[in-house]
Amino acid sequence: MVPALLNFRKLRRGVVVCLTAVALAFAGLIAFSSASQAAAQGPCDIYAAGGTPCVAAHSTTRALFASYNGPLYQVQRSSDSTLRDIGPLSAGGVADAAAQDSFCAGTTCTITRLYDQTGGGNTLVYQGPGGTGGADTAATANTEALSVGGHKAYALYINPGNSYFAYNSAGGVPTGSSPEGEYMITSGTHVNNKCCFDYGNTEIDHHADGNGAMDAINFGTECWFGGCSGTGPWVQADIENGLFSGGSKTWNPSQAAQTSRFVTAMLKNNGYDETLHGFDKSAAKLGVDRIDLLILHQALPSEFDRTLDAYRALEKLLADGKVRAIGVSNFMVDHLTRLLDATDVVPAVNQLEIHPYFQQRSVLDFDTARGILSQAWSPIGGITFYPGYGEDRRSVLQDPAVTAIAERHGKSAAQVMLRWGLQQGRSVIPKSAKRHRIAENIDVFDFELTADELTALDALETGRRGGPEPENVTLAAYGRAIPEA
Known part of the structure; x- marks a missing residue:
């Protein structure tokens, strides 16, 4: 794998995906706590306790460390292009959606940045004019409101043409064959079968540089190697030029569709x-x-x-x-x-x-x-x-x-x-x-x-x-x- 990059890759066409919290760490995954207010432990505190600290942590809904009280994301008003950082209500807590609502009242806002809560500098910026370059755009800020422990918050709602990118050579993200883990919370009700909705570690130059140049979570209804069970959507690994549901190209029979219909x-x-x-x-x-x-x-x-x-x-x-x-x-x-x-x-x-x-x-x-x-x-x-x-x-x-x-x-x-x-x-x-x-x-x-x-x-x-x-x-x-x- 080439040096460190974090990326949301856009959905090319079709319906959309919403995302609430993601983290990347050295080796291994964790169970995400749904507690919304200030907590004794956040997801990245659990990672750190296991010896696999987060090297990037992004969320529009909440702090991922119990002590984090900095900005979660940045919005921009279309009426005058003014920028505003949105932080948690308190350290370790839920995003201050009311601050966004007040700032964006009477106009449209987009999410231009997702701040890296680790302090490692791996802040995601939209890929487009005024962002990190390219032809994409920033996601609309208020498309989907969520409830987190009784508090309103907004998801990062990815439409076709929205994507985010970060490259920081000193950001501590694993390279080559170094072990790493990624964790993403998203929605199974807004998906398609186009390439690709990913969160993870990929190329540093906005281009697909060849096989095995990525290590990212993919979520969608793509079934590239056949044998898929059901209609999806599925969680798969995007390792560039291939989606894998297990340790080989053969479809993993234990792979289940994740539609987020809570039964x-x-x-x-x-x-x-x-x-x-x-x-x-x-x-x-x-x-x-x-x-x-x-x-x-x-x-x-x-x-x-x-x-x-x-x-x-x-x-x-x-x-x-x-x-x-x-x-x-x-x-x-x-x-x-x-x-x-x-x-x-x-x-x-x-x-x-x-x-x-x-x-x-x-x-x-x-x-x-x-x-x-x-x-x-x-x-x-x-x-x-x-x-x-x-x-x-x-x-x-x-x-x-x-x-x-x-x-x-x-x-x-x-x-x-x-x-x-x-x-x-x-x-x-x-x-x-x-x-x-x-x-x-x-x-x-x-x-x-x-x-x-x-x-x-x-x-x-x-x-x-x-x-x-x-x-x-x-x-x-x-x-x-x-x-x-």
Whole structure:
């Protein structure tokens, strides 16, 4: 490989790709943390702890080091060509999207630079007039807004004709046959089969100089050597003049399409073999080969040995690559403690009834301390209006404490409830079959609750559960047969 270069190569034609965070390091890959606010460890801190420090780190959404508080990217206004750096809200945190929105109000902005957070000088600049040369252009800055831990941020959304380039002979990027690793977070819903959407280490002169002159991640639906499984998109290695899904030109049979359609399924806790069969039924009914998140629906305390067997089956499915993550639902602190003591994989998610009237703070604290994402079902408190709630049946949507806050922000009571959960670091999964309410539930990233408003909502706690008490859930009372696929 020729000396150090980092490059986003453009998509020649067709649909687009969005990208949120990338890093290049000596040897090896890491698991990317989704924590959005200032964290004790960022992705590149994990690289460094493993002896493989990042030599380049780029993101439009967040800092990749816990201590990083410099600029993430640069935008340019089309109205007057003024430039503005966009940094994180705080050290190690999420990008300050509000600063971009204010700067770009009433005009169009493009992303002209992605700063190298390592300090090594490998800052990516768009390839085009005014950039690093060439005929390409910079990506539009606000094409795709994302939510990172409840905070708005913008992806680098690559259209055909957008590309970025960096060359720094002293940047520390591996050359020749030196080992290295690259990590990219992108979207599987905006892809094509044209050459090439890459992130990685390539030539220094904007030209394809021959075989083996690159070491980059490729993402798309190209299938150059045949034998591909499905329709993609796939992650492959672009080593110049060839895309490789494994160690040879032969198609890797384990290569799976990565479409980013996030599929969640639940299983009854029927023990090890029954759980494996439950996965087969769920996957067949969903029409997928792999499920993104598979969770146990209840702790089933009266038959917890079956719960442990079922969870061990989830661990096997995870190890076999049939699921991407595993989790639990309605597990209390004692259930989680017994589970963690007897199994190997920490659940990625714990789904819980969480709303202002029932907040389960002890479980939330336990989850947070162990890196388990708390995911709120009934986050708007709809369960408190079910007939089974008795004489205390109520609607959060009509609570004066909630509606007053909603009026101040020009939002609905439901949006305030969702924002309350998101700002406290939870995932929320509201349920609705009405199109306008689904749209309203998504539109919660353009305002923030104040500390006093969060406190006022916290004060609505009653300690009363709306759903069944986890200790009372048994197969006899709640179990039902699930038909075969």
